[in-house]
Amino acid sequence: MTPKSSNSLRPSEPTTGVPPVEDEHGQDVRGTPVALEMRGISKRFGPVQALSEVTFHVRKGTIHTLCGENGAGKSTLMKILAGVYRPDSGSIHIHGQERTFQVPADALAAGVSMIYQELDLAQDLTVAENVFLGAEPAGFLPYTIGQRVMESETARLAGQYGFDVNPRARVGDLPMGDCQIVEVLKALRRNASLIVLDEPTSSLSENEAQRLFTVVRSLRERGMAIVYISHRLEEVVGLADDISVLRDGRVAHSASASSLDIPAIVRHMVGRELTEFFPPRKAAAGDVCVQVENLSSARGLRDISFSVRKGEIVGMAGLVGAGRTEVARALFGVDKMTSGRLLLDGEEVRIASPADAIRQRVAFLTEDRTRTGLCLELPCAWNITLPNLETLGMQRVIWPRRESAVAAQMGERISIKWSGPGAPATSLSGGNQQKLLIARWLLAQSRFLIFDEPTRGIDVGAKREVYGLMNTLAEEGRAILFISSELPELFGVTDRILVMRRGRLVGDLRTSETSPDKVMHLAAVETN
Amino acid sequence: MNTLVRKVIPFASLVIIVLGLSALRPDTFLTADNFINVLSRSSVNGIIAVGMTAIIISGGIDLSVGSALALAGMVGAWTMLWLAGGDPAGTLWSVPSDIPAGPGRPPEPTALAMAFGTLAGVAAGTLCGFVNGALISKLRLPPFIVTLGTMSALRGIAYVMNDGEPYNVATYKYLGEGAFLGARVCVLIFAAVAVLAALALRYVRLGRYTYAIGSNREAAFHAGINVDRCLVWIYTLTGVAIGIAAMIQTSRTVSAQPTAGLSLELDVIAAVVIGGASLSGGRGTILGTIIGTLLISFLRNGCTLLGISTNVQLIVIGAIIVAAVSVDQLARSKTQ
Numbered sequence: 007m008t009p010k011s012s013n014s015l016r017p018s019e020p021t022t023g024v025p026p027v028e029d030e031h032g033q034d035v036r037g038t039p040v041a042l043e044m045r046g047i048s049k050r051f052g053p054v055q056a057l058s059e060v061t062f063h064v065r066k067g068t069i070h071t072l073c074g075e076n077g078a079g080k081s082t083l084m085k086i087l088a089g090v091y092r093p094d095s096g097s098i099h100i101h102g103q104e105r106t107f108q109v110p111a112d113a114l115a116a117g118v119s120m121i122y123q124e125l126d127l128a129q130d131l132t133v134a135e136n137v138f139l140g141a142e143p144a145g146f147l148p149y150t151i152g153q154r155v156m157e158s159e160t161a162r163l164a165g166q167y168g169f170d171v172n173p174r175a176r177v178g179d180l181p182m183g184d185c186q187i188v189e190v191l192k193a194l195r196r197n198a199s200l201i202v203l204d205e206p207t208s209s210l211s212e213n214e215a216q217r218l219f220t221v222v223r224s225l226r227e228r229g230m231a232i233v234y235i236s237h238r239l240e241e242v243v244g245l246a247d248d249i250s251v252l253r254d255g256r257v258a259h260s261a262s263a264s265s266l267d268i269p270a271i272v273r274h275m276v277g278r279e280l281t282e283f284f285p286p287r288k289a290a291a292g293d294v295c296v297q298v299e300n301l302s303s304a305r306g307l308r309d310i311s312f313s314v315r316k317g318e319i320v321g322m323a324g325l326v327g328a329g330r331t332e333v334a335r336a337l338f339g340v341d342k343m344t345s346g347r348l349l350l351d352g353e354e355v356r357i358a359s360p361a362d363a364i365r366q367r368v369a370f371l372t373e374d375r376t377r378t379g380l381c382l383e384l385p386c387a388w389n390i391t392l393p394n395l396e397t398l399g400m401q402r403v404i405w406p407r408r409e410s411a412v413a414a415q416m417g418e419r420i421s422i423k424w425s426g427p428g429a430p431a432t433s434l435s436g437g438n439q440q441k442l443l444i445a446r447w448l449l450a451q452s453r454f455l456i457f458d459e460p461t462r463g464i465d466v467g468a469k470r471e472v473y474g475l476m477n478t479l480a481e482e483g484r485a486i487l488f489i490s491s492e493l494p495e496l497f498g499v500t501d502r503i504l505v506m507r508r509g510r511l512v513g514d515l516r517t518s519e520t521s522p523d524k525v526m527h528l529a530a531v532e533t534n
Numbered sequence: 535m536n537t538l539v540r541k542v543i544p545f546a547s548l549v550i551i552v553l554g555l556s557a558l559r560p561d562t563f564l565t566a567d568n569f570i571n572v573l574s575r576s577s578v579n580g581i582i583a584v585g586m587t588a589i590i591i592s593g594g595i596d597l598s599v600g601s602a603l604a605l606a607g608m609v610g611a612w613t614m615l616w617l618a619g620g621d622p623a624g625t626l627w628s629v630p631s632d633i634p635a636g637p638g639r640p641p642e643p644t645a646l647a648m649a650f651g652t653l654a655g656v657a658a659g660t661l662c663g664f665v666n667g668a669l670i671s672k673l674r675l676p677p678f679i680v681t682l683g684t685m686s687a688l689r690g691i692a693y694v695m696n697d698g699e700p701y702n703v704a705t706y707k708y709l710g711e712g713a714f715l716g717a718r719v720c721v722l723i724f725a726a727v728a729v730l731a732a733l734a735l736r737y738v739r740l741g742r743y744t745y746a747i748g749s750n751r752e753a754a755f756h757a758g759i760n761v762d763r764c765l766v767w768i769y770t771l772t773g774v775a776i777g778i779a780a781m782i783q784t785s786r787t788v789s790a791q792p793t794a795g796l797s798l799e800l801d802v803i804a805a806v807v808i809g810g811a812s813l814s815g816g817r818g819t820i821l822g823t824i825i826g827t828l829l830i831s832f833l834r835n836g837c838t839l840l841g842i843s844t845n846v847q848l849i850v851i852g853a854i855i856v857a858a859v860s861v862d863q864l865a866r867s868k869t870q
Contacts, residue, residue, distance in 0.1 A: 380750065381746050382749065382750065406736070
């Protein structure tokens with residue numbers, strides 16, 4: 007298989023798989039008209055060539071997935087499409103017509119709608135108000151807004167595509183999945199002909215994700231062209247018609263989805279074969295390290311008991327809202343335990359705050375690293391040492407040089423890519439930011455580590471490194487609780503899986519003796 | 535590269551202003567007397583600005599500094615006069631100090647009384663800071679609202695203390711005019727406060743946590759920092775600075791005025807912001823703040839020497855604040 011190069015647009019040239027190729031009438035060789043074509047796009051930021059000669063096209067009524075590790079150039083390419091950046095060279099054609107986007111409004115006017123990971127919604131407005139934001143219909147009296155027209159239009163639009171949302175609901179009260187649908191409605195209201203979804207499922211539960219897939223498929227059936235960006239390769243394969251893989255700012259591969267499987271995509275993404283995606287486990291479980299008895303909390307946890315042994319990685323599965331993060335918060339002293347006990351190495355401990363937890367050598371890698379994890383504008387070294395100044399013997403005086411040295415050493419140990427420990431945490435990629443937080447808890451010599459969605463939003467290579475680090479920690483005899491919404495990684499990494507549903511623990515299963523179906527069933531299906 | 539430019543701009547502007555004024559008014563501006571004058575006048579604002587820097591780095595704000603300054607000065611002067619044997623309720627205390635000795639004259643505090651009075655003033659400032667810190671952390675109220683309230687309340691107490699009249703302490707001159715080893719005492723205190731604060735922000739855990747809380751309070755909490763306790767400390771220590779500044783101010787005017795420090799908070803916040811601190815927290819340095827304070831002081835001084843009225847000075851300073859912040863923003867957006 008030869009990587010598709012930028013000049014392979016001529017239909018005469020042999021191509022791999024079923025690459026997007028069009029003839030002189032703007033028709034795909036397979037007969038589907040092309041909705042979007044980006045030809046030979048290059049973009050340089052200072053010394054970094056973010057994109058070189060990227061050619062990419064999306065057929066009408068299809069889903070084209072864009073894969074690639076963080077930093078491969080996906081976001082840059084999409085920002086060029088959205089009119090946020092201007093390409094150094096290359097052209098954009100919408101329905102066969104060349105367009106130049108000076109500002110994002112130009113892209114919107116051309117029918118290109120972006121739905122970003124962080125949604126652009128006004129939390130305090132209703133669904134209808136959000137859908138019509140900036141284009142409110144006139145009301146009966148002059149200078150008023152036609153609230154009813156807006157609501158009925160929104161309802162009509164939703165009904166047309168079979169979405170179930172209440173136009174009068176306040177967006178802030180909606181679950182994440184519904185917010186995505188509001189974004190889709192916004193795009194539909196603008197008569198978008200091309201929708202770009204950037205990591206839409208990263209904060210959705212399995213159910214919500216399934217619902218979103220239905221939405222995306224129904225958009226496709228109505229002739230919408232869709233660019234879908236995701237790290238979750240399982241969903242990519244299930245959803246896409248075409249797949250393009252970006253690597254180092256170039257198209258590494260582009261083919262129809264039917265000709266690719268996950269290992270092949272991963273291979274194109276990383277440029278090498280990942281012999282085993284999940285590193286082998288070597289740790290043997292020792293004595294019980296963590297024992298949770300009858301834990302209840304004000305946030306809806308009821309009577310939860312489980313234990314984690316030294317050297318054991320215990321997974322925690324459940325739908326969003328099942329109370330997984332709440333268990334972590336209660337154990338780490340963020341939320342109050344209303345009843346129950348926590349024993350560490352056989353001794354009962356009282357944890358009323360994160361400070362207490364850290365003193366007991368409990369670590370909590372939170373799911374939202376920008377909100378509850380990092381101080382982004384502060385140096386990496388400071389972020390690593392933040393909870394550790396006392397144990398580093400710097401409770402009275404901080405020695406910046408020693409601090410930097412310690413941080414540099416941690417960085418080397420888990421191979422953080424940075425320009426140095428003094429660089430601000432913002433300058434790091436998502437995966438490396440996550441490693442910064444792992445370095446923090448490694449340095450804390452924690453005996454019990456809670457990882458809450460540690461691989462969310464980071465690329466394949468970084469994910470594998472995170473799994474490897476968890477293994478190493480287990481081998482060192484630490485107890486690990488691994489909360490995840492991705493069943494494959496739970497099955498790839500853990501010894502046991504705990505299943506949560508509506509604030510209760512409904513399953514405690516040996517990983518080797520269960521199956522994803524069984525876990526999903528426990529998590530999703532109400533039984534008594 | 536751009537970060538360097540950003541850091542250098544306030545300092546460069548200060549140098550330009552000083553050089554420009556030296557060229558324009560070499561005879562009046564470029565004199566030792568004038569420089570000593572400007573520095574001692576900056577010491578009050580500067581000491582408070584040092585505390586404000588820490589508060590702003592922590593993501594907070596303190597609007598009550600001017601009122602706390604007035605109240606702390608009143609408490610300090612009251613204590614001196616009371617210890618000097620006067621009648622606390624006597625109206626005589628507020629008569630101007632230049633009337634001849636006799637029954638109409640307020641008592642003259644002894645050195646010991648002045649020392650205790652100074653401590654009382656600093657303690658009063660500290661208490662004001664503690665109250666702010668406690669309200670902000672325990673009640674989880676926004677600092678802007680809390681200090682807007684205390685700004686009014688503390689000013690009210692300062693007025694109530696002597697019915698809106700000042701307390702005169704004619705002999706309390708050491709902090710304002712005194713010299714120690716050839717340098718003005720108030721300037722030395724300013725330097726000491728600034729150095730201590732700069733060291734604390736850099737080398738002490740509380741300083742580090744101040745940056746962390748301002749940068750991301752939730753993250754700081756999840757990293758085991760006792761955010762509430764840190765905030766109480768930050769506001770209380772700023773209170774100490776206010777108390778010290780209040781006694782310098784009292785000494786400079788040999789009286790405690792209930793109207794002292796009106797709209798001082800704006801000058802102080804301006805100095806901190808010109809010095810490169812971010813009002814959203816996580817960023818700022820003592821050095822920057824000192825440059826900002828001196829910039830405003832020299833600008834005021836220069837305007838006066840150039841015969842520009844105080845009214846026009848307000849316009850100039852307002853323009854400088856906006857310019858400083860926009861240059862900073864511009865440089866920031868370029869770097870990212």
